[in-house]
Amino acid sequence: MSEEKILVTAALPYANGPIHLGHLSGAYLPADIYVRYKRLKGSDIVFICGSDEHGVPITISADKEGIKPKQIIDRFHKINKEAFEKFGMSFDNYSRTSLPIHHDTGKEFFLEFYNRGILKEKKSLQFYDEKAKMFLPDRYVEGTCPNCGFEEARSDECENCGALYQPTELKNPKSKITGQAPVLKETSHWYFPLGSYQRRLEKYIIDMDEKYGWKENVLQYCRGWFRDGLEDRAVTRDLDWGIKVPIDSAEGKVLYVWFEAVLGYISSTKEWAKDKGDENLWKKYWQDVETKYVAFIGKDNVVFHCIVFPAMLMAWNDGDKDKYVLPQNVPANEFLNFEGKKFSKSRNWGIDVIDFLKLFPADPLRYTLAANLPESRDTDFYWKEFQLRNNSELADILGNFINRTLTFVQKHFDGKVPERKKIETIDKEMLDLISIYPEKVSKLFESYKIKDGVLEAMNLARAGNKYFNDSEPWKTIKTDKEKCGTTLGICLQAIYTLAGLMMPVIPFSAEKIFAMLNSEKTSWDELGGENLKPGHQLNTPEIIFPKIEDEIIEKQMEKLVRSDDLKKEEPELISINDFSRVQLRVAEIISAERLEKSQKLLKLKVKLEDEERQVIAGIAKSYNPENLVNKKVVMVANLKPAKLMGLESQGMILAVENEKGELNVLSVDSSVKNGTRVK
RNA sequence: GGCGGGGUAGCUCAGUAGGUCAGAGCAGUGGAAUCAUAAUCCACGUGUCGGGGGUUCGAAUCCCUCCCCCGCUACCA
Numbered sequence: 001m002s003e004e005k006i007l008v009t010a011a012l013p014y015a016n017g018p019i020h021l022g023h024l025s026g027a028y029l030p031a032d033i034y035v036r037y038k039r040l041k042g043s044d045i046v047f048i049c050g051s052d053e054h055g056v057p058i059t060i061s062a063d064k065e066g067i068k069p070k071q072i073i074d075r076f077h078k079i080n081k082e083a084f085e086k087f088g089m090s091f092d093n094y095s096r097t098s099l100p101i102h103h104d105t106g107k108e109f110f111l112e113f114y115n116r117g118i119l120k121e122k123k124s125l126q127f128y129d130e131k132a133k134m135f136l137p138d139r140y141v142e143g144t145c146p147n148c149g150f151e152e153a154r155s156d157e158c159e160n161c162g163a164l165y166q167p168t169e170l171k172n173p174k175s176k177i178t179g180q181a182p183v184l185k186e187t188s189h190w191y192f193p194l195g196s197y198q199r200r201l202e203k204y205i206i207d208m209d210e211k212y213g214w215k216e217n218v219l220q221y222c223r224g225w226f227r228d229g230l231e232d233r234a235v236t237r238d239l240d241w242g243i244k245v246p247i248d249s250a251e252g253k254v255l256y257v258w259f260e261a262v263l264g265y266i267s268s269t270k271e272w273a274k275d276k277g278d279e280n281l282w283k284k285y286w287q288d289v290e291t292k293y294v295a296f297i298g299k300d301n302v303v304f305h306c307i308v309f310p311a312m313l314m315a316w317n318d319g320d321k322d323k324y325v326l327p328q329n330v331p332a333n334e335f336l337n338f339e340g341k342k343f344s345k346s347r348n349w350g351i352d353v354i355d356f357l358k359l360f361p362a363d364p365l366r367y368t369l370a371a372n373l374p375e376s377r378d379t380d381f382y383w384k385e386f387q388l389r390n391n392s393e394l395a396d397i398l399g400n401f402i403n404r405t406l407t408f409v410q411k412h413f414d415g416k417v418p419e420r421k422k423i424e425t426i427d428k429e430m431l432d433l434i435s436i437y438p439e440k441v442s443k444l445f446e447s448y449k450i451k452d453g454v455l456e457a458m459n460l461a462r463a464g465n466k467y468f469n470d471s472e473p474w475k476t477i478k479t480d481k482e483k484c485g486t487t488l489g490i491c492l493q494a495i496y497t498l499a500g501l502m503m504p505v506i507p508f509s510a511e512k513i514f515a516m517l518n519s520e521k522t523s524w525d526e527l528g529g530e531n532l533k534p535g536h537q538l539n540t541p542e543i544i545f546p547k548i549e550d551e552i553i554e555k556q557m558e559k560l561v562r563s564d565d566l567k568k569e570e571p572e573l574i575s576i577n578d579f580s581r582v583q584l585r586v587a588e589i590i591s592a593e594r595l596e597k598s599q600k601l602l603k604l605k606v607k608l609e610d611e612e613r614q615v616i617a618g619i620a621k622s623y624n625p626e627n628l629v630n631k632k633v634v635m636v637a638n639l640k641p642a643k644l645m646g647l648e649s650q651g652m653i654l655a656v657e658n659e660k661g662e663l664n665v666l667s668v669d670s671s672v673k674n675g676t677r678v679k
Numbered sequence: 680g681g682c683g684g685g686g687u688a689g690c691u692c693a694g695u696a697g698g699u700c701a702g703a704g705c706a707g708u709g710g711a712a713u714c715a716u717a718a719u720c721c722a723c724g725u726g727u728c729g730g731g732g733g734u735u736c737g738a739a740u741c742c743c744u745c746c747c748c749c750g751c752u753a754c755c756a
Contacts, residue, residue: 026756057754298756396718404715474714
């Protein structure tokens, strides 16, 4: 069990929004607990993360706000970095993929593959938005399904009937960005031949599972991908936001995010090494077969970390350069839901880390999330559970055990560690229990059963309370002070051990406990022995875990109900600005006639100030054409023109429907001038 | 439609080499104790392990089928 060399990475969060509690449960908290534990174990470990800052969604966000992508990523990089710090993530480095050091790494990998002829160039027709001057990813093109007629089908697949087709077959394609009809334009891209690595990947995963015991859910996801068969994947995109493809003929192309984002782990480690003053230090981890590399991610990322990334590293390692280590384990978690439903930014459901930490300290959150990690299936975060975990576990069981022991020692032993005298059976049993705990929790952490490890650690506090009760020191202090001293000495030892065991989970509070014990933390393996010597002076105890009152929690829950109602009953509150985008104007009908083949439509000519328009209105069932002439009505003047029955309609007449289904057009007094804006 | 996950005590969740596997924590009921943040400790669960069928001496655990929920198939752990 000498010094293990470990490289731990946590999924790079996408810098397109603030991270929420779900992200923490999925990857970051388990990673941090594992790393902190391993550090106490004395491992030589480096913990790497950073922001993933390229890709189309970021450019879309930027366009929406009318700013540059750089501003988006700067904003969220900062927010998320700060959120992680407050939450107690102990990254050795938190980098970002927009840095030159990462661009260089991405290019290096691309060129290595390109030069060795691994990448295949293929031409294809892609939708191109001429107004936005960009190629459109599949999900930004919408049209009518050639198979079932579904009108919101994607460019290559219909969500309604499941049909797959070529983008050229899609009817009435429309760009989701500008709403315009995109054109098909030829482009060429480089593809990574993932399929030709399938056999090796399958073997790699089976081997790793046999040696290191991969999680069942992770294996399932991989099997699914293998069953479907791996295919070539494009590693480039037509986009200007990202890492430029480093060859002359690739103007306007960048590396596709999935290809370069995972390399962010490597470049972040490089950055760390540089900061440490040894540029090559990163190689000691990435390029040494002795390194144990563990990648913490959420389930959505399994394919990239268990298949794509290993395949890329295999491809690299087939060359003659220094070779990289592949992940030895990828303990992906499922998802955390929020009060029974999925976290959703757009539906305003859930809470961001940064907001949560404005309300509560990190440790209760860390403990609550850790005690309910979605290790084998999705779980939920409930405000009530959060309160309960804090109040009845952290405060009542752990906090109170510490408090009752320390105040007792303060009162009756001048705050000095009492000497252990005669060890009776009950004492022996407690000492034995304390001594086996580090190993017990260790075993669970080593096999990535973080949740069980945390709950097991809490059991030592339960045992401490029981030992305290059964020993009844409040009685022995009067009858047998030596015996009382022995009891308290052992309780103090339990507290010390607890502080150590809890260090990875609730680091801020564990520090406080050590401070109250007036003691330094020790290595994991030293825990459970006699860490506090008799006569050692303790500091004044204080409450570590204040309770959270009902009102505080209720306030948060009320917010939820409100945001829920808001969505259901008043889903569309719009601003005055939104309304002002609709131009309602007074128009005079100067002619009206029926359309031959239509029962509902009338062709109207209307006059707006000095302009005439043709409007096709669906009011034929309620009006005779002649009765409409000279009427002054209200129309939407800036509606996008549409074709109805082959005729262009340049606006819309407003009308209301009564119970019988008859329409009444909104009309105004004849004194109002044509073209007047309705406000 | 396709893919994936799940349906185990009131609640949140454990539980696959099929045979103390019917569990833990919380909540609830009763009791003990009073050093302590009214905090602790002890005792108490007749749950069809979603329904049905099958394999087996024996299944929550394997196979088949049905029902229900959720997620993904848009960015996102």
